[in-house]
Amino acid sequence: MNKPVLGALVGGILGIFDGLSALVSAPETAPQIVGIIIGSTFKGLIVGVLVGWYASRVQSLAKGMIVGLIVAAFFAYLVAAMPQPDGTHYYWEIMLPGSIVGLIVGYATQKYGRARRIA
Amino acid sequence: MTTWLPNAVVEHLRVVATWPELPGERYVIDRPIGRGGMGTVYVARDTALERDVAVKVSNAPAPGGGLDDRLRQEARVLARLEHPGIVPVHDAGLLADGRLFYVMKLVHGETLSTHVARIEGEAAMLGIFERVTETMAFAHEAGVVHRDLKPSNVMVGRFGEVLVLDWGVASVMAKDTTLAGTRVGTPGFMSPEQARGEAATGTASDVFALGALLFWMLTGDAPPLTPDEATRRLRAAPRRPVKRLAAIVLKSLAPDASQRYAHAADLAADLARYRAGGPVSAHRETALERAGHWFVKYRTFILLIAAYLVMRAMFAFLR
Numbered sequence: 001m002n003k004p005v006l007g008a009l010v011g012g013i014l015g016i017f018d019g020l021s022a023l024v025s026a027p028e029t030a031p032q033i034v035g036i037i038i039g040s041t042f043k044g045l046i047v048g049v050l051v052g053w054y055a056s057r058v059q060s061l062a063k064g065m066i067v068g069l070i071v072a073a074f075f076a077y078l079v080a081a082m083p084q085p086d087g088t089h090y091y092w093e094i095m096l097p098g099s100i101v102g103l104i105v106g107y108a109t110q111k112y113g114r115a116r117r118i119a
Numbered sequence: 120m121t122t123w124l125p126n127a128v129v130e131h132l133r134v135v136a137t138w139p140e141l142p143g144e145r146y147v148i149d150r151p152i153g154r155g156g157m158g159t160v161y162v163a164r165d166t167a168l169e170r171d172v173a174v175k176v177s178n179a180p181a182p183g184g185g186l187d188d189r190l191r192q193e194a195r196v197l198a199r200l201e202h203p204g205i206v207p208v209h210d211a212g213l214l215a216d217g218r219l220f221y222v223m224k225l226v227h228g229e230t231l232s233t234h235v236a237r238i239e240g241e242a243a244m245l246g247i248f249e250r251v252t253e254t255m256a257f258a259h260e261a262g263v264v265h266r267d268l269k270p271s272n273v274m275v276g277r278f279g280e281v282l283v284l285d286w287g288v289a290s291v292m293a294k295d296t297t298l299a300g301t302r303v304g305t306p307g308f309m310s311p312e313q314a315r316g317e318a319a320t321g322t323a324s325d326v327f328a329l330g331a332l333l334f335w336m337l338t339g340d341a342p343p344l345t346p347d348e349a350t351r352r353l354r355a356a357p358r359r360p361v362k363r364l365a366a367i368v369l370k371s372l373a374p375d376a377s378q379r380y381a382h383a384a385d386l387a388a389d390l391a392r393y394r395a396g397g398p399v400s401a402h403r404e405t406a407l408e409r410a411g412h413w414f415v416k417y418r419t420f421i422l423l424i425a426a427y428l429v430m431r432a433m434f435a436f437l438r
Contacts, residue, residue, distance in 0.1 A: 021431045024431065024435045025431050025434040025435045025438070026434075026438070092434070093434050096430050096434075097427055097430045097431055097434075100423060100426055100427040100430060101427065103423055104420070104423045104424065104427070107419055107420060107423060108420070111420075
């Protein structure tokens with residue numbers, strides 16, 4: 001499995017769980033949970049592909065994890081910037097766990113998956 | 120006696136006169152560097168390629184004896200084993216008196232017997248041992264058994280290269296003509312079946328010698344005769360090995376050849392698993408040990424997941 005596909009897979013799966021965890025950390029979001037899960041999964045897929053693509057070009061665990069952190073934090077920020085129906089924002093609740101998901105994807109894509117072949 | 124030459128010159132000429140006379144003008148002997156039971160090794164100058172080489176000359180008092188046969192066998196074994204861990208043979212021939220010699224690469228370094236004192240840390244020690252094991256695995260694959268592996272037969276070069284020397288008593292499997300009752304090897308490093316003088320000693324004998332070598336590197340002594348005593352000494356060793364490494368040593372030293380690793384390659388594979396932090400075939404792990412290795416192997420991943428879960432739990436708790 002190549003690194004972008006692996007990144008998408010890990011990011012997607014973690015995105016599903018990340019979305020589901022909203023039921024625990026913010027139970028009042030239960031009515032919107034389907035939308036949250038879809039959005040979170042989609043975010044995880046994009047982050048995974050980007051971080052996996054980077055990992056296929058740069059072999060460095062530290063750099064890979066930092067890129068994962070930054071990319072995931074950025075996408076998490078875009079999600080968090082959208083206000084809730086009551087006008088509140090969950091910046092920390094979305095960005096902190098989302099960034100850790102990015103770290104995990106960065107780690108996984110650096111450690112595993114097939115690197116780009118040199119022609 | 121009156122002489123017009125200084126004593127030192129006379130003495131030098133006397134010594135030089137005992138050096139062998141190599142045929143032709145290509146190799147010029149410079150000095151002896153070692154003498155074994157089978158042959159003497161000299162540093163010589165290869166005038167054609169302008170480099171120093173090592174020349175091993177048979178110690179046989181007359182040509183055509185058993186020592187010549189052994190030296191010829193050694194040269195042929197070395198010639199068929201092209202590997203970074205084995206000294207390459209360049210040339211072979213007969214002296215003017217009919218004795219055999221062969222020319223090989225001159226290796227600068229020291230034997231493991233002296234080098235071991237300067238090895239720092241288990242990783243460096245196992246790195247050297249792994250190279251020896253890989254060389255033996257290659258020899259076994261080529262059908263050759265060394266039969267006299269010991270610290271003085273391992274050379275560590277100036278740039279870290281590790282070479283297995285002295286293949287004089289090596290046997291080519293399926294062609295071995297060693298008679299039953301003939302003891303081949305070095306006490307302390309020879310397998311029980313070699314000590315008994317059994318005719319058919321295979322790759323497992325070299326595995327025993329490898330185990331003895333690793334035991335020696337860890338404890339500073341050749342292994343004792345019983346596994347219980349070996350276990351006790353490993354526990355008291357200055358470089359006390361962990362259970363899995365001790366199990367690798369003890370499996371290699373099993374008195375019964377069928378209980379050892381069959382080939383050096385199997386030992387090398389177990390050693391590589393040990394060095395990678397994984398389970399080894401020589402040691403049956405408890406569930407707790409397995410969990411510990413699994414955690415060590417995936418610790419970053421586990422810690423990241425744990426950090427995520429802690430973060431989520433924290434936000435749920437703070438609400």
